[in-house]
Every structure is written in C-alpha cells, then in structure tokens.
Amino acid sequence: MEFSLxxxxxxxxxxxxxxxxxxxxxxxxxxxxxxxxxxxxxxxLLATFLGLLVLFGSPLSATLGVFGVLLVVRVSVQCxxxxxxxxxxxxxxxxxxxxxxxxxxxxxxxVAEARGRIVGTVAILPCVEEKGAWELxxxxxxxxxxxxxxxKALCHTALEFVARRGVKRVVLFTSMAQVDAHKLYDSLxxxxxxxxxxxxxxxxxxxxxxxxxxxxVGV
Ligand SMILES: CC(C)(COP(=O)(O)OP(=O)(O)OC[C@H]1O[C@@H](n2cnc3c(N)ncnc32)[C@H](O)[C@@H]1OP(=O)(O)O)[C@@H](O)C(=O)NCCC(=O)NCCS
Numbered sequence: 001m002e003f004s005l006x007x008x009x010x011x012x013x014x015x016x017x018x019x020x021x022x023x024x025x026x027x028x029x030x031x032x033x034x035x036x037x038x039x040x041x042x043x044x045l046l047a048t049f050l051g052l053l054v055l056f057g058s059p060l061s062a063t064l065g066v067f068g069v070l071l072v073v074r075v076s077v078q079c080x081x082x083x084x085x086x087x088x089x090x091x092x093x094x095x096x097x098x099x100x101x102x103x104x105x106x107x108x109x110x111v112a113e114a115r116g117r118i119v120g121t122v123a124i125l126p127c128v129e130e131k132g133a134w135e136l137x138x139x140x141x142x143x144x145x146x147x148x149x150x151x152k153a154l155c156h157t158a159l160e161f162v163a164r165r166g167v168k169r170v171v172l173f174t175s176m177a178q179v180d181a182h183k184l185y186d187s188l189x190x191x192x193x194x195x196x197x198x199x200x201x202x203x204x205x206x207x208x209x210x211x212x213x214x215x216x217v218g219v
Contacts (some may be wrong), residue, residue, distance in 0.1 A: 003119065003150055005157055008096060008109035015118045016111065017093055021085045023140035025078075027177035032077045034176060036205045045069055051122055092137065100125060108167065110157055112141070112150045119145040122154035124162060127171055132212075134162050136172040138144065139181065151184050159188070163217045170217055176209040190215045 006015065035041055048069050052062040092099035100109040100123060107125035111118045122142035127135035136158055139149045162170060172190065174181050175198070182192075190213040198208045 002148070003112050003114040003145070003153075005110050005112050005153060008100065008111055008121075010097060011048075012111055012118055013096060016109075016121055017089055018097065019118060019121055019140050019142060020093060020138055022142070024085050024088060025081055026072075026143070027175075028078050028081055030177045030179065031081070031206075031208070032074050034208070035073055035077060040195055041206075076202070088138075092125070099123075101210055108158065108161055109138070110154055112145075112154055114145060120150045120154055122151070122158050124158040124170070130169075130171060132197060133166050133171050135171040139172075139184070142204070146180075152187065154185070155188055159215070159217060167217050170215045172213050174211050174213065178212070182211075183212050188215065 016102055036201065044207070045066055049062045049066050052065040053059060056062070096109055100107045107123070108157055109123040110121070112120035121138050122136065123138040125135050127133040129135075139155065141154075157169060170190075172185065173194075185192075192211050193214045194212040195209050196212075197204055198210050202208075
C-alpha cells in the first residue's frame with residue numbers, strides 16, 4: 001500500500017486545516033453551475049442583456065454586461081465558500097486536540113500519510129444533532145491522491161472504531177456540490193435519508209441542498 005493511516009498529532013494542525021480548506025474550496029465551479037441553473041438567475045441574465053441592448057443599442061455592450069453579472073455571481077459563490085471554510089476552521093478544527101482528544105472523550109481524528117506527507121483526513125465524534133448517533137466528518141483527500149482507496153480506508157477505520165464501541169448508527173452531512181463524496185458514501189453502504197436547503201439567505205436563493213446520509217453499523 002502506498003499510504004498509511006495514523007491518528008492525528010498536534011504537529012499535523014496546520015496541514016490538516018489546509019487539506020480541509022483546499023477540499024472545501026474546490027466546489028466553487030459545481031456550485032456556480034447549480035446557481036446558473038436557477039430560473040430566476042437565467043431571467044436576470046436575459047433581462048441584463050435585453051436592458052443593455054435597449055439602453056446602448058450595442059450587442060457587444062449587452063454581452064459584456066452579462067459577463068459582468070456572471071463574474072459577480074462567480075465571485076459571490078467563492079465568497080460564500082470562504083465563509084464556509086472559515087466556519088469549519090472555527091468549529092472542531094479550531095482546536096483539534098480539544099475537539100477529538102480530550103481526556104475521557106471518545107472521538108477520533110485520523111490522517112492518511114503518503115511519502116511522508118498528510119494526504120487525507122477523517123474524523124468521528126458523537127453527533128450533536130442526533131442523540132445516540134455518531135457523525136463522520138472532515139473527509140478529504142488531496143486531489144492528486146484520489147481514486148486509490150484512501151478515503152474508503154479512512155472511513156472504514158472510523159466505522160470499525162465505532163462498531164467496536166457498540167455504536168449502531170453513523171450519520172454525515174454533505175451537500176449537492178460534493179458529487180464525488182456521494183459515490184464514496186454509496187460505496188460504503190450509507191443511504192441518503194434527508195435533504196434540506198441550508199438555512200441561510202444566499203443558500204435559499206440558489207436552493208443549495210444539504211444531504212444527510214446514514215449508516216447502520218453491524219446491521
Ligand atoms: C470524496 C473524496 C474524499 C474521495 O476520496 P478518494 O480517496 O478519491 O476516494 P476512494 O478512492 O477511497 O474511493 C472510494 C469509493 O468512491 C468512489 N469514488 C470516489 N470518487 C469518485 C469519482 N470521482 N468518480 C467515481 N467514483 C468515485 C470510488 O469508485 C470508490 O468506490 P469503490 O470502492 O466501490 O470503487 C475526495 O474526492 C475529496 O476529498 N473530495 C473533496 C472534499 C469533499 O468533498 N469531501 C466530502 C465532504 S462531505
């Protein structure tokens with residue numbers, strides 16, 4: 001095997017946060033495409049084109065105007081992603097030792113290493129939203145190391161860890177943008193249970209869906 005798994009150490013802190021942020025940021029294009037598929041966005045683009053055409057009588061100005069709107073949308077999506085990154089970094093990843101390794105606490109954070117570098121992460125801890133269930137979190141593998149079974153090995157490690165502790169149910173939250181991750185969860189035996197629009201105004205405007213997946217350990 002060209003990679004190995006081990007538990008998180010304090011010296012991993014900076015790299016682990018970078019791996020998370022990089023994985024999160026890469027969904028900008030897929031969210032942008034989802035936004036463009038909204039009818040009201042298409043109406044705004046058409047209205048911009050026609051409005052500028054009537055105003056300036058120039059198809060070139062109208063086209064440039066549409067590109068301007070597209071640029072604003074793309075930058076807004078990236079700003080939203082940055083907010084998401086900041087949120088994640090200020091939650092459990094703010095103090096990984098306190099979140100996962102407090103004395104007496106049963107939770108874990110693992111990293112995958114290849115050629116001496118951290119290339120992937122996974123974490124598991126009791127779920128705040130659902131009593132009795134555990135939550136799989138922070139699943140990311142660096143782009144150039146994907147497709148080699150690293151995420152699957154990380155998730156198996158976490159699922160075996162909770163199975164040994166008699167946990168019967170593991171859940172995770174993902175979004176419509178994380179398409180590769182859905183394939184991973186399907187292949188692990190997770191089932192999509194619920195979908196809901198992320199409760200924020202920008203998310204509502206673009207109908208940004210969050211999915212809850214669940215897995216029955218040893219069932
Ligand atoms: C999702 C992610 C972690 C997968 O990592 P990975 O190491 O490439 O996944 P693996 O190689 O272990 O693949 C596991 C399974 O998922 C499937 N899979 C993963 N990515 C896939 C893709 N792009 N296309 C098709 N199948 C894919 C594999 O075929 C495999 O299934 P199999 O064992 O039945 O063949 C990685 O793409 C990633 O980090 N994405 C960005 C961050 C992210 O979205 N994280 C999820 C947060 S909810």
